[in-house]
Amino acid sequence: MTTTETPDTLRRILDYSSRADPYPLYAELRKTPVAQQEDGSYVISTYRELADILHNPHLSSDSRNLSHPTAGAEEQTTPAFINLDPPEHDRLRRLAMRHFGPPHTPGLVTGMEGALTAAVSSLIDDFAGKEQIDIVDDFAYPFPVTVICHLLGVPREDEPRFHLWVNDLINSIDYNPKTDPKEKLDKGVQARKDLHQYLGGLLDQRHGRPGDDLLSRLANDDGPDGRMTDEEIVATANLLLIAGHETTVNLITNGMLTLLRHPQVLQRLCGEPDLVVPLVEELLRYEPPVHIIPWRAAYSDITVAGTVIPKGSRIMLMLASGSRDPNRFHDPDRFDPDRRDNQHLGFGSGIHLCFGGPLARRETQIALSELVRRLDRPRLVADPPPYRRSPVLRGPIHLHIEQGDG
Amino acid sequence: MTSADNLQAFKRDGRIVVVGASLAGLRAAEALRNEGFTGSLTMIGDELGEPYDRPPLSKQVLTGWVPAGGTKLPRRRDIDAEWLLGVPAGGLDLATNHVLLTDGRKIPFDRVLISTGVRARPWFVESEAALDGVFIVRTREHAEGLQRALAAGPSRVLVIGAGFTGSEIASICRERNIPVTVAELAPAPLVGALGAMIGEVAADMQRAHGVDLRCGVKVTQLEGDAQGRLRRAHFDDGSTVDADVAVVALGGIRNTEWLRDSGLAAGVWGIACDTGCRALDLNGLVTDDIFAAGDVARCPNPIYEYRLISLEHWANAVEQAEVAAHNMVSGQADRWPHLCLPVFWSIQFGVNIKSVGVPTFADEVVVTQGSVPDHRFVAAYGYRGRVTAAVSFDNAKWLDHYRRLIETAAPFPPPCPTPDQPADMKPVPVDFPGPVLLAQGATVVVTGHDPSERRVTAAYQHR
Amino acid sequence: MRVVVDLSRCEGYAQCAFLAPDAFRMHGEEALMYDPNPDDARREQVLRAAAACPVQAILVDQLEGRDAPAEASPS
Numbered sequence: 001m002t003t004t005e006t007p008d009t010l011r012r013i014l015d016y017s018s019r020a021d022p023y024p025l026y027a028e029l030r031k032t033p034v035a036q037q038e039d040g041s042y043v044i045s046t047y048r049e050l051a052d053i054l055h056n057p058h059l060s061s062d063s064r065n066l067s068h069p070t071a072g073a074e075e076q077t078t079p080a081f082i083n084l085d086p087p088e089h090d091r092l093r094r095l096a097m098r099h100f101g102p103p104h105t106p107g108l109v110t111g112m113e114g115a116l117t118a119a120v121s122s123l124i125d126d127f128a129g130k131e132q133i134d135i136v137d138d139f140a141y142p143f144p145v146t147v148i149c150h151l152l153g154v155p156r157e158d159e160p161r162f163h164l165w166v167n168d169l170i171n172s173i174d175y176n177p178k179t180d181p182k183e184k185l186d187k188g189v190q191a192r193k194d195l196h197q198y199l200g201g202l203l204d205q206r207h208g209r210p211g212d213d214l215l216s217r218l219a220n221d222d223g224p225d226g227r228m229t230d231e232e233i234v235a236t237a238n239l240l241l242i243a244g245h246e247t248t249v250n251l252i253t254n255g256m257l258t259l260l261r262h263p264q265v266l267q268r269l270c271g272e273p274d275l276v277v278p279l280v281e282e283l284l285r286y287e288p289p290v291h292i293i294p295w296r297a298a299y300s301d302i303t304v305a306g307t308v309i310p311k312g313s314r315i316m317l318m319l320a321s322g323s324r325d326p327n328r329f330h331d332p333d334r335f336d337p338d339r340r341d342n343q344h345l346g347f348g349s350g351i352h353l354c355f356g357g358p359l360a361r362r363e364t365q366i367a368l369s370e371l372v373r374r375l376d377r378p379r380l381v382a383d384p385p386p387y388r389r390s391p392v393l394r395g396p397i398h399l400h401i402e403q404g405d406g
Numbered sequence: 407m408t409s410a411d412n413l414q415a416f417k418r419d420g421r422i423v424v425v426g427a428s429l430a431g432l433r434a435a436e437a438l439r440n441e442g443f444t445g446s447l448t449m450i451g452d453e454l455g456e457p458y459d460r461p462p463l464s465k466q467v468l469t470g471w472v473p474a475g476g477t478k479l480p481r482r483r484d485i486d487a488e489w490l491l492g493v494p495a496g497g498l499d500l501a502t503n504h505v506l507l508t509d510g511r512k513i514p515f516d517r518v519l520i521s522t523g524v525r526a527r528p529w530f531v532e533s534e535a536a537l538d539g540v541f542i543v544r545t546r547e548h549a550e551g552l553q554r555a556l557a558a559g560p561s562r563v564l565v566i567g568a569g570f571t572g573s574e575i576a577s578i579c580r581e582r583n584i585p586v587t588v589a590e591l592a593p594a595p596l597v598g599a600l601g602a603m604i605g606e607v608a609a610d611m612q613r614a615h616g617v618d619l620r621c622g623v624k625v626t627q628l629e630g631d632a633q634g635r636l637r638r639a640h641f642d643d644g645s646t647v648d649a650d651v652a653v654v655a656l657g658g659i660r661n662t663e664w665l666r667d668s669g670l671a672a673g674v675w676g677i678a679c680d681t682g683c684r685a686l687d688l689n690g691l692v693t694d695d696i697f698a699a700g701d702v703a704r705c706p707n708p709i710y711e712y713r714l715i716s717l718e719h720w721a722n723a724v725e726q727a728e729v730a731a732h733n734m735v736s737g738q739a740d741r742w743p744h745l746c747l748p749v750f751w752s753i754q755f756g757v758n759i760k761s762v763g764v765p766t767f768a769d770e771v772v773v774t775q776g777s778v779p780d781h782r783f784v785a786a787y788g789y790r791g792r793v794t795a796a797v798s799f800d801n802a803k804w805l806d807h808y809r810r811l812i813e814t815a816a817p818f819p820p821p822c823p824t825p826d827q828p829a830d831m832k833p834v835p836v837d838f839p840g841p842v843l844l845a846q847g848a849t850v851v852v853t854g855h856d857p858s859e860r861r862v863t864a865a866y867q868h869r
Numbered sequence: 870m871r872v873v874v875d876l877s878r879c880e881g882y883a884q885c886a887f888l889a890p891d892a893f894r895m896h897g898e899e900a901l902m903y904d905p906n907p908d909d910a911r912r913e914q915v916l917r918a919a920a921a922c923p924v925q926a927i928l929v930d931q932l933e934g935r936d937a938p939a940e941a942s943p944s
Contacts (some may be wrong), residue, residue: 056805057775057784057824065825085825094898101916103895110914173913277920300822330881333721343925351803353923359889361921459905460875476906479929480871546882721877734886749877756897758881800899802880 010035010043010316014391020384022291022391023333034307040068041295042307043316045321047328047345049305054350058299058314060085061352064384065297066400067312070297080239082352085299089351095228096236099152099217101358112147116363118145120370126401132381135399139371140252143365148244149360152237153198153213154202162198165191171240174294174392184286192238195355199234199241209232212241220228248360250395255280257399258287259372260380262335269372276365279337284323284346285362286335291320291394293348310334320394416516417735420445423505423513424523425485425495426661427451429459430723431699434519435485435834437731439797443611447487448513451503452494453545461720463549465753468578470557492538495522498668503695513761517734520665520677520685521700521727522717524658527556528581529566538689539636539651543571544658555651556582563587566625570752572655573608578752580615587618587647589625589639590708599733602837604785607778607799612753618647628652658718660702666864670696673849673864676704676716681743688850688862697734699726705744709812710767710794721749727812747809751802757781760802763795763812765836772819772833777802783828784808786817787836788818870912871930872905872919878926885927886920892916 012018013025026045029035032048041106046052055061062085063069077115079090083293088334098104123139135137149156171186199215206219218233228236259266269275298313309315323344324332349355388397422438424431427449435447449459459477466472490507497506498520526542529535539560541552556563556579563579565572568590579586592598594605612619615685620641622775627640638648663667665672671686671691672678677698678686683705685696700723729744736742752759755803766770768787776799784804787795792815796808811820819833840843854860874885877883881899881907885892892915917943919927 052807052810055804056808057804057826058822060825062825087782087826088773090782090826102883102890103897106886110890274916277917281920299825302822341925343923346874347923349923353882358884358921361888363918365917388920461876466904469902472906473902476904478871480873480908481932482928483931583898713907719877721875724875751876751879753896753900753902756900758897758900760877800881800897802899803882805880814935 001159002264006313010037010171013318014176016387016389017113018387019236019387019391019394021055021226022394023324024318027322029321030325033305034309036307037313042309043318044076044304045318046305047248047325049171050319050322050345051349053296053302053315053317054348054352055301055347058302060297060299061089062259065299065312066295066314068239068314075194078229079236080235084156086351091225092228092232092236093351093355095225096221096240096355098223099221100215100355104223105326109362112359114368115150116366116369117148119143120367123368124374127375128226131402133401133403135256135371135401136249136253136396140249140256140367140399143243143252143367144248144360147359148241148249149364151214151244152241153206154199154237154241158198162195162241165195165198166245167191169195170246170393171218174390181353195238195241196234198342199237200230201238203230203233211289234262243354244356244359246393247289247354247356250393251280251283251360253395253399254287255283255364255368256291256371256378256383256401257380257396258283258335259368260378260401261383265335265337266372268337269368273369273373275337276338276369278342280361280364280368281342282335282337282339282344285329285339285344286323286344286346288320288346289393289395290346290348290354291318292392293317293319296393304395319348324385375401378403387389409595413735413737414446416447417441417443420516421514421607422449422517422519422734423448423450423515424519424521425450425498425505426523426702426721427453427489427491428457428521428523429479429720430521430727431480431519432457432481432485433724433732434521434699434734436643437480437485437728438735439483439485441732441735443735447485447514448515449485449487449489449491449508450493450495450513451489451491453750454492456628458546460544463546464543464574466579467546467549468553468556468575469545469581470553471844474546477546489784495664496640498665500669500693500696500697500703508839513770515695517695517697519730519734520696520698520702521723522664522699524660524765526654527659527795528655529628529652529654531628534630535593535654536634537628537630537636538634539649540628541653543575543653543655552651552653553745559653561585562649562651564625564647564652565590565655566652567655567657568592568612568619568621569598569655570750570754571656572653572752573612574752575653575655575849576617577615578611579580580617580755585616585622588612589623589641590619590621591624595619595621597839598766600761601768601787602636602770603771603773603834604797607781611757613779617756620645623714625714632727658701658708660716662702662854667758675714675849676702678704678714681705681745682741683726684733685743688864690862697730699723699730707764708746709815710743710764713767715748715764716751717748719748719750721746747812749805749809758802759797760805761797762805762809763787763793765795766838768836770818770833771836773828774820774831775804775824775828777828786811786818786820788833788837791818792816793818794819809840870907870915872903872907872915873928874903875926875928876901876902878914878924879926883923884923884924885943887923889914890916 033049035043081089101289139259168187175185206216210220296315302309347357378401385396385399496508526544562585565588595608597605608863624642629638632639662672683697701718705715706712725746733741750761770788782800784798784801793811850862851865893903896902
């Protein structure tokens, strides 16, 4: 293990200038699978080590187990299950899953197919007459937001309000006290408060009023594990709103970008609609929406690849790097929708595997299929497109395309 | 087959016979073709029809969801084989390299893979086993018959034996709201495989789901009515239970009788082989052209002091088939050892039970994560201070971590705490019932004095 | 269509039960029960489920009914 070069590599990865193509830097990072940083934290970047540690019960998602918790936006009074360990994590995730998927609600995602297709079609209908389309603003952002609002029971017309909060919140996730203005953190903290207050207000209206949306069902349903407290419901809704909001947009946009960069695959997809299924898996490996798990904590000493990570250490997991590890994936920098044994880390792994993965998959499969089917000779206006700030939830901020003879 | 030229010729034009056309046999055949074997491939199986999967037979099929005939195994590739089905093998002639079929046919081979598996141990009194309503579960015909009997709404089902299969069947009876009695000789269900602590949990689950669980008792007689239908079972404590269906779930018998005079180290415990799946002869010398895989194979495992272990596990059949197939078409230097840790699963009473390693190779067990009363936990098994196995109840996502602990001989009990470690975490003796006597008395006799003339001969017992 | 799940690999993520609920069902929180011979009408769903498995434990027949063995009659 060396600590000489990698701190600089990580700094360069986090720096905005490498946002369009962090992959060569990931390759550099992987030379040291477990790299200690100057601040004492650790960065893990290789597939085997990532897969192992995501199944390691000594890895904690609870910031209270960090020996030096930053006064960052991760501090919350009531964490959502993404920031908790078993048994609390398991209980809350089970309670939420009761209303989202198997075993209690197995048909929810397949039951949404019609609504997903309709939402996609209507957005594409609106492309008509436009010379330029922004895949982000005109499609990949509004589509999943509509879906998650409907699912949660959040009024779609409130979107402009929480859009700002979510933006500030996401921007503060990778807050670095050394380089970032304090304002970035403060805005994130305030946004979290505002969002909590907003969701709390919605929740208050749902008590005693059974309905089909997630907020109503969480507020009124009693399962074998009891009911979530209001604070827990707000934390859960907050998590699902952000995740349903900020990740699928990247997956769809990265997907369209990747297809436009691989015209032969795009062409194939037109004639072979089933290709979209393995294609989205490959996308989750090749251009995933979540690149980094910014921190986890060593609950006790953890040995990874011969390195002992001491109890209390902060650990950063470079998922997108792991999915490009040549020791796991043949020719990893090639986008290959026919790839077999594609056990990528696009949705993480272990008990924290993405809660909404099945929905995100169907949204992206339907979105890309319909875009490819209905766009007429789509072309990128700029490559690379401009990217959003975050190195964690990475994706273009705009993706302008032209189509037809325009 | 020593030179590379010979190996190439064998891969091109050789003759491979696979005896046993179930999971291990099929996967080996596919792997042989994947490895580039283009010679002739013959699949011999005693059951008619294509290879099918067995685990669903005691689960999805018995719930009535899936028809017994609907478990044919998917194919990974074309294997271009000649199938000789419906006729069991009756012998193996190693002097002339022929498999003898019971109908008199002789099938020549250059190399042979034995994957004849196990069959269900029948009820020990033949006339009682023949009663209407008495079942075993191994083949799809068995499962189909039992499913029909369950669908008819029996007044009570008696399950004899509370191992994994018996417990799964009891679970399905309760799911179908059929009254069920489970009779087990040991003090608790699953105790022979997983020890007393887990046995208690299993007993708890059964009773919580309304199973009439009777442990420490032996069924002595199955009594029929005048029409030859089962109506009652008698126990060794003098008690009885009225039941119109009985499922005999007393484990399996390895299908090795046909190898009796073959000169291979084959017996009730299976076919002894090396980690490369090459069969040993009676003297314990490794053979070159005879391979074994699946339930019938008995391989040494270096992690467990090189003890010979045979496993009736799905994954074991798949992994050994791959290793055996590879080694059948590879030179000595390229051979693979079969070093996978055993992994096992069982689905019962709504709980996913999984294990990794060999739980019987342990002296202590400790709950490392979760809650036993909630039936959501992981328990680690240790032998003389190292981790040798782990069992999870609805906690499978952690099991891979324990696999690595076993593979690295990590200390037991695991010293580092986890967030969900129980407050009273303390190792307890694993407490298995006494060793199960697979074969009583000697199975071989050694003769000769000089090292050059000492030899083993088989000594068969009446069972 | 023929399907087999390597349940020794399965960690109970339930992605298949989300995407093809007629063919894959969770029995309790973690145990998977599946139909090894789902209707061809479910083909798209089953292929989506197989692709989504985080541990790639779902095998779908690659031959589509070819290579059925000739059933030898005992003679």
